[in-house]
Amino acid sequence: MxxxxxxxxxxxxxxxxxxxxxxxxxxxxxxxxxxxxLAMHRAAxxxxxxxxxxxxxxSNLLRQQLAADAVAVGSSVPVLTFHRWVINWYxxxxxxxxGRTEDGLFDWLxxxxxxxxxxxxxxxxxxxxxxxxxxxxxYQLCRVLGIRMTVFADEQQRxxxxxxxxxxxxxxxxxxxxxxxxxxxxxxxxxxxxxxxxHVDGDxxxxxxRDGPVPQLLRHTGGRQPLAGWxxxxxxxxxRRSIGVILRHTRAQTELFAEVSRPxxxxxxxxxxxxxxxxxxxxxxxxxxxxxxxxxxSVKGLEFDTVIVPDTHxxxxxxxxxxxxxxxxxxxxxxRQELYFCYSGDxxxxxxxxxxxxxxxxxxx
Numbered sequence: 437m438x439x440x441x442x443x444x445x446x447x448x449x450x451x452x453x454x455x456x457x458x459x460x461x462x463x464x465x466x467x468x469x470x471x472x473x474l475a476m477h478r479a480a481x482x483x484x485x486x487x488x489x490x491x492x493x494x495s496n497l498l499r500q501q502l503a504a505d506a507v508a509v510g511s512s513v514p515v516l517t518f519h520r521w522v523i524n525w526y527x528x529x530x531x532x533x534x535g536r537t538e539d540g541l542f543d544w545l546x547x548x549x550x551x552x553x554x555x556x557x558x559x560x561x562x563x564x565x566x567x568x569x570x571x572x573x574x575y576q577l578c579r580v581l582g583i584r585m586t587v588f589a590d591e592q593q594r595x596x597x598x599x600x601x602x603x604x605x606x607x608x609x610x611x612x613x614x615x616x617x618x619x620x621x622x623x624x625x626x627x628x629x630x631x632x633x634x635h636v637d638g639d640x641x642x643x644x645x646r647d648g649p650v651p652q653l654l655r656h657t658g659g660r661q662p663l664a665g666w667x668x669x670x671x672x673x674x675x676r677r678s679i680g681v682i683l684r685h686t687r688a689q690t691e692l693f694a695e696v697s698r699p700x701x702x703x704x705x706x707x708x709x710x711x712x713x714x715x716x717x718x719x720x721x722x723x724x725x726x727x728x729x730x731x732x733x734s735v736k737g738l739e740f741d742t743v744i745v746p747d748t749h750x751x752x753x754x755x756x757x758x759x760x761x762x763x764x765x766x767x768x769x770x771x772r773q774e775l776y777f778c779y780s781g782d783x784x785x786x787x788x789x790x791x792x793x794x795x796x797x798x799x800x801x
Contacts, residue, residue, distance in 0.1 A: 467769030468622030575608035624648025
């Protein structure tokens with residue numbers, strides 16, 4: 437549900453009102469503190485004050501969510517991926533497309549050279565959501581261009597291949613005011629407790645007061661049909677819930693989508709595939725009730741009433757590895773109310789085997 441400014445919590449309103457319009461700001465907060473909503477409102481407020489403003493996200497799926505939220509509150513602020521913004525800026529500055537390295541990334545040396553040639557200009561202000569997912573070079577580029585930025589970030593959610601810590605973002609931006617928001621507005625207390633188990637370093641997140649069921653670890657026999665049957669029964673029992681099904685591999689997404697879409701289930705599920713060509717699988721209706729099948733790589737910034745992760749048995753890596761723990765931290769905190777981790781086989785996945793029963797109940801699917 438999209439919130440107007442007056443619907444925001446007092447701490448969220450106070451934060452927005454404390455952000456000077458002509459300064460750089462770095463706002464940190466745990467999942468569920470409303471960073472995406474605040475980013476959208478920050479951009480809308482800057483626009484109302486007469487500042488040309490663009491709202492940025494790394495992923496196309498989060499861009500869609502932010503754009504829908506902006507429209508819902510009557511804002512006309514453009515919402516772009518940071519890739520698109522960089523391409524647009526470079527084409528305006530040089531008349532050509534930016535170069536790429538052999539691995540497909542931006543040639544930041546070329547971009548920086550162009551920025552120094554252009555010099556300071558009257559460019560728009562930028563508001564960035566999930567700023568930890570963007571590379572340091574992007575912030576350095578904006579600093580050279582003299583662009584004012586407001587960045588919302590959480591370094592506990594650094595699970596992309598182009599990521600930055602809060603300290604790196606602050607250093608790259610230059611003169612920056614730091615802010616923090618701490619109140620979890622999204623998760624139930626049991627979900628937040630489990631998320632704290634995966635927290636990597638620093639202070640654990642503050643726990644919300646709202647109660648809910650303890651997350652569950654479900655063992656299943658494997659295969660698409662039993663899982664599809666269970667999902668169908670769950671979606672039928674709770675037709676008014678948004679249900680996010682998070683999978684690691686695109687093939688598993690498409691196979692499960694096909695299974696739940698055919699008889700006897702006939703579910704009106706939606707699916708998002710980040711590397712799909714333009715079409716039905718490159719868009720997702722934000723807040724839609726029923727099942728949404730999403731890749732792990734695209735889930736950042738989203739939230740659902742219920743989250744189901746069917747394939748935890750493939751996570752056999754070191755359970756103490758920061759990257760894996762951050763991934764589970766992100767997936768856990770997508771759930772507003774209910775959370776189900778699922779696996780097949782005789783042994784619980786190492787990342788979940790040491791979670792106490794008070795945090796994660798075990799049962800069969």
